Structure formats: C-alpha cells, structure tokens
Amino acid sequence: MTQKLVIIGNGMAPGRMLEHLFEQAPGAYEVTIFNAEPRVNYDRIMLSPVLSGEKTYEDIIIHGDAWYETHGVTLHRGDRIVAIDRAKRTVTSQTGVVAAYDRLIIATGSNPFIIPVPGKDLKGVVAYRDLDDVSAMLAAAEMGGEAIVIGGGLLGLEAAAGLKARGMDVTVLHVMPSLMERQLDPAAGYLLQKALEDRGIKVICKANTKAILGNGKVEAIELDDGRIIPASIVVMAVGIRPNVQLAKDAGLAVNRGIVVDDGMTTSDGHIMALGECAEVGGQVYGLVAPLYEMARIAASHLAGDKSPAFVHSDTPTKLKVTGIDLYSLGDFAEGPDREEIVLRDATAGIYKRLVIKENRIIGTVLYGETADGAWFNDLKKKQTDISEMRDTLIFGQAYQGGAPLDPMAAVAALPDDAEICGCNGVCKGKITSTITTKGLTSLDEVRAHTKASASCGSCTGLVEQLMTLTLGDKYNPAAVTPMCTCTELGHDDVRRLIKAKGLKSIPAVMQELEWKTSCGCAKCRPALNYYLVCDWPDEYADDYQSRFINERVHANIQKDGTYSVVPRMWGGVTNAKELRAIADVVDKFQIPMVKVTGGQRIDLLGVEKEDLPAVWADLGEAGFISGQAYAKGLRTVKTCVGSDWCRFGTQDSTGLGIRIEKFMWGSWTPAKLKLAVSGCPRNCAEATCKDIGVICVDSGFEIHFAGAAGLDIKGTDVLGLVKTEDEALEVIVALTQMYREQARYLERIYKWAKRVGHDEIRKQILENTERRKAYYDRFVFSQKFAQVDPWSERVSGKDKHEFKPMASVGYGEAAE
C-alpha cells in the first residue's frame, strides 16, 4: 500500500535519499516536498563555480522539473513549513497548506551563523548558503568596488576567490592566526595565504570585527584595533548552525542538531532527520559525503531494510578555488605519541605532511600537489602498517617499489576498494564493474550510473583514467576535446570563461586560461579571435594576424597563390551597369576565369594578390562591396523571383532576401552562414538545405534552420511560422545571434543545433519573446562595428603591407 512521505527541505541530502528510494522501492511512497527556497534541487557544492562564473545555475541543477514529474513528487516551492503536529501526523506551511504524513523527514539543513556585531542587519551584509546569496554577491560585483569576507574557512575563501574573479577588490578577515585552521596546519595555511595574496586578495588574520558601519547600507568595517576597511558588500562565512527550530518546537530530542539513531530516526518513530540538521553519534556534519551516506541509510530504512547503520568516517576536504590544490584529511594535531613526515618544495609551492601514529597514517595535509590524496586516504582507512615504505611514503604511490609509475599505472595499482569519489563514497571496484556490466562508454553515463564525479568533480581525472583502463581504446573522452594542443580546455569552456572572466584580448585569454604555448597555434588563434569579436564587439580590437589569410586579405586564396574575388550581389539580383563593370575589370586585369557561383553571384578567379586593391577600387566605383565569400560569416541569401514575377509566388521572396542580406552582411559567425528565401513551397531557392531558410506561404513565412548540403546532406527543420516580414527578420537575426554566441568555432549551424537541441532553440527564439528581443538587440549592436566594407577600407590604404612585397632585390643587376 502506498504510504505518504512528506519531506521538509529540498537540499542535496533528501534529493539523494529519494533517488535511492525510487530505485529500491519504486511506488512505495507518495512523496510531497516543501521547499523554503523557490527552486528545484541544485548542487550547493557548486555555488562557488557559479559565483566565479565558471558555471551557471542551469549547470548545477540536480533534479529538473521533469524529474519531479516522472516520480510523481509534489513540490511546494517557496513554501516554508511552520509547524509539525505529531499527534495528528500533519505539517502546516506558511501559506496554510496542511499535509498528512505516514513518514516525515526533516531536512532543514543549517543556517549561516551571523556574528552579533552592530550593523549586522545593514543592507549588503549577506551569508553564503544559497543561490540568493550568490545573486546578491553578483549584483554587488557588477557595481565593482570593495568586498569583505568575514571567515577564512573553506566557504569564505571560495567566496573571496569568486568575488575577486568578478573583479572586486577583496579582503578576507579571519579571527584565527592562520587560514582554514580546522583543516590545515599553520605551514599550509601560510602557503594558502600567500597564494591568495598573489591573486590580489588581501588577507588579515587575527582580525576581530568590532562593527559594520554604514548609513542604511554597508560602507565599511571597523576592526578592534581601530582599522576601518571600506566595503560595499560584506559576506559572513564564519560557520553554520543546524536548523533545528521546527524539530524543537515539535518536542523532538535536540542537542546541537536533531538527535537521530544510526538509522536516521528521531525520538519520534514516524519522523526521520538527515543532512546538516541531523546529529548522529554526537556529531553534526557539513560536508557532502557523510550527508549522502545518511541519505543512503534513510532510503534503505524507508524501503524496509533496516540493517544499514551510519558509521562515522573522516571526509577529506578540498578547496574549490581554480589553481589552488589543497587536500586535508583526518587528525593532524601534534602529540607526544605522533610522528610526522614533511616534504617541502618552496619553488614548486608544494607542502605535504603526513601524521603517523603507531606506524599508521592518521592525518594528511597536501598543498600544491594532491594527486596522492586518494592513496593516503586508502592507507589511513585500512590502517595499513606503513613501516616498510616509510622512507618513500611521502613521495606518493608512484614511488613505491623503486621506479616512478605513470599516473595510469598508479590508478591501475589501486585496490578495488580504494575510494575514488569522496563526495559520493564510490570505490574503484564499483566504477570498473559498472562500466563493464552496463557497457558504459562516456563520462556522463558513468556519472549517471555510479554517481562518481557527479558532485564536486575533483575526481573526474581519476574516473577518466579508470574508464581508459577498463575500456582501452573504446573510451574516447570526446566530451571534453581540447581546442588544440595549446590547452586542455574545450571550446565551450573557453567561451564561457571569456565571458565570465571578462577576457578581452588573446594574450589575456592565454594568460588567464594557462595556455601551454607562448602565442597559440593556427587552430586556436582564429577561434579565440572570433570568440572575442563576437563577445566584445565594441571593445575588442580584431587581431588580423590571428585570421586565416582569406579573412586577412578579403579574398579566397587558390591553389596557385592567386585569389578569387566575389562581389556582393544582393539576393542574387544584378543589372547591366554592374555586369558592365565586372566585364571591364575582367578585361583590365586579364582575369582568366569568370564563374557563376552556387550562391547566385559571380566569381572572378586568378587575381594576383598585388592587383586586389585595384580590382576592388574599380568594382567599388560601380557600387559593389565585398561578398565576403571567404568569411566565416554571412555569405549569401539566395532568392527566387517570388510574387513579383512568378505565377506561384506567395510573397516577395526576392525583396525579403535582399532585406535580410542588407541587414546581416558583415557579421562574423562561427562557420559560414548561407541563407535562402523561396517564394512558395516549390522551393526554387533550395531553402530547405540551408543554414537558415525561409519558405513563403500564403499565411506568412515558414522559418527553417539547420540544413546542410556539403560534407553532410540534411534537410532543414521547421523553426516555426510567422506572419510578417518584420517578424521573419527578427527571428532569423535572433537565431543567428544565439548561434554566434554559443557555437564552437567552425561548427556549422546544424551541428550546433543538434548539440543544443532543436526544441531548446525553438523555446528560446520563438516562445520566449524577451530572449528573442535580447538576442536581436545584441546582433544589432554588434553590426554597428561589423558593417564596414573591407574592400573600400583597403582601397583607402588600410593594410597596404599585405598587398605589396617588402622589397625586390637582385633585379636589374648585371650578372657577373
């Protein structure tokens, strides 16, 4: 019989609990969730990457709307539970919803601790717990200026790094003498402080906040020693308190947290608690691994298997600040019965310390190089006697047994029960066996089936190595193909980081994203140049030396080093004057070949490079501009004659084609962009194999997209039907801008659309009018800088050096 399960709170712990429950006992419970936050379940560990701009909210959603629907879960968003009636077994929300339960789970998490100083309620004082806090910080960062983070622990430092990445001037105030003192010894704390200071973050330790100053909103902080530090935002990250009020009011047993047994049941047999609000074995937890363990145990008990019990284990701590590698685990206080092994390499910024008791590792601190964390953790967990390898222990697993191993061999050497994913408690054997039994071949599949690398992602490298070991050549980590050999980053990451970090030049990209070469290569430079042109149309100075020769000299290089010249012929329409001008140019420069192109215009082939400016000058006098037949940009808009001439034509397809071409010419796109407009469904302009096409019908304009007629052949899909020419233009322009902003360099529209999903594009361009307008406006803004005829510019003398030899030597001298 179906029982009613009510959950208070929609964080990661109950979310994970439900996943287990639906797997073990599908259909056993009818689930209702009350969430005080107006959102679905998202990955709170990833708030820092959202703050720094490395990820978006959409990236960190764990359960989308569809998940709740699939599992029949009723989710009340933004509705806080205010009372539990244990006698009647009901809960009541602030909006008055009353829900009855057979089983109740309290997962109210924790509240940030706000230090009780004057001014703590001023506008601009925020905590760092949820997405609203992040939004407040982002809003402050947009204004720029100074930020103060109170608290030099894990969360505080991630907040500081995020605000710094957003361009703020950040000071961290920490009350203790060294940073992260609960996880790091003072030596590692010092290295960390230095690394942060090198990034321009100010750190003040032993800092006691006396008051937060400001009139209505934060203006500064006053310290005990009288120092006053200005700030427009203050982030409090000094700790958390389990959120137990509701449980207390209901009369449940509460200490620091809600007291539960090792099966997650509270003092009331119908009520369980899990997550940061629960206290088990006298401890409360804040890291994700034990919370997920609670979720696993609670689900099992709900499903009827009461055997699993929660057992305390140490969880490694990692700091998620890009470029700072830090790992800490267990107990590392000094003591008379303890020894330690320390390795320092100041130049490389490496510090490693193992704390040993009775020949067993009890604590580990790694800074600068953390690859061996999993191995040390394994030795600690298993209480391995390390006396045999004592001399080389600190150098890590690779150095055991004499010769250094390669990283792959090190992973191969790990035992099956070695923990790979700390967040989700997944061991090596589970990953390799799941890969084999389920036939998994991609990282996403492994994440979905095992949860390994699905939370903070810091073990992704290890998981990928395991996939390579298990699958051999069958595993192709294509999901993150690097742009080129100059970087490990893929195109999508680079595009995202350019925006997030506000990188506005190729050297800035290469510096900030740690390019491995001094000035890139012929693959990455044109891509970066395009991304920067697209993202910062008004600020970025186009780097011609990073463009392929065709886009540098505005003509198409041919196999013999001559060029072809294609003037624009709007919509494929021309006249006697234009044709006469072309004929004259052909005669004057003895152009060997004249050819009609597939895009309804005329190609002049075999022009010498030195003649190009003169050819353009003559064409320009007849009114021609560059056809950009060489560009990763708007090429042609093919048309048929439409309703002006054709007895079948339904609309003025020629006119619309010309209008579109005149609006869009000059724009750079990830790959070439070819359009067509047909005046009726007979489709004489072949619009249904174009990047974007229009089929005119009696009732309006059918917009098509994502066709291909090159290496691949593919008919277009219909984006939608619009009634007027104006709407058709707006939709086409918005679609083009979305493609410009999202696609990878050299990726044609049909490949991009396949990746993003045709429905998603339809949603953003057709259904969401605000989005469409925003895309449209950004395109229009960008055109202000792009619509300059490159030919006339060069006729007027720009880039003269491109078309002339530097020198001619040896001519006219007598041979001796």
Next chain:
Amino acid sequence: MNWKAIGHIDDIPLRGARCVKTPGMNIAVFRTSENEVFAIENRCPHKAGPLSEGIVHGKSVTCPLHNWVISLESGMAQGADEGEVRTFELRNDNGTLSILLDHPMMVAAE
C-alpha cells in the same frame, strides 16, 4: 654572397610576414611575437603554398593551403609531415634588415 638591405623590421606586422622578390625565388620574411626575424623560401614543400600568408605562431608558420607547419628556424616541416624549405640568413641592425643572398639567387632564370 651578398648582403642586401630589404627594409625595416616595422614594415612587417608582429606575428606576420612580408614577401621579398628575387629573380630566383620569392622569400618570406617573418617577424615573431618575440620580435625575432627569419627568412625562408616562400613555397611550402607540400604543394607550393605561399608560406608568407600563413598564421605565425611561436617560431613556426602554418601554410594557408593545407596546414603544414614549417619551422622558421630550420625550414623543416613539423609533426608527421616530411619536407624542407630553404632558409636564409638575416641581419638586424637596430631594425634595419638585410638578407644574405648567394649569386644564383640574383640571376633571373632565363
């Protein structure tokens, strides 16, 4: 052998190239991002592409026709491709560039 003045380093764009014509062959003169200059034959060993039109990166150039990468220092094709172009000595006197040409280069092929 003869040193011939060909112009000033500023005539060449940074990470770019210019062409020097001689009766014997065209020579591409490169300027790297580090302000070093190199001269090699302007003809890819693969299909004779004009190397001076390629993208310059590090001390290499990528041919515009089929993406062969040629070392500016040695004239050797890089990676899996095999081939070589002629290199020429350059002199840089405070920005004024001269190239060392041997006798046959100075004579037009007749």
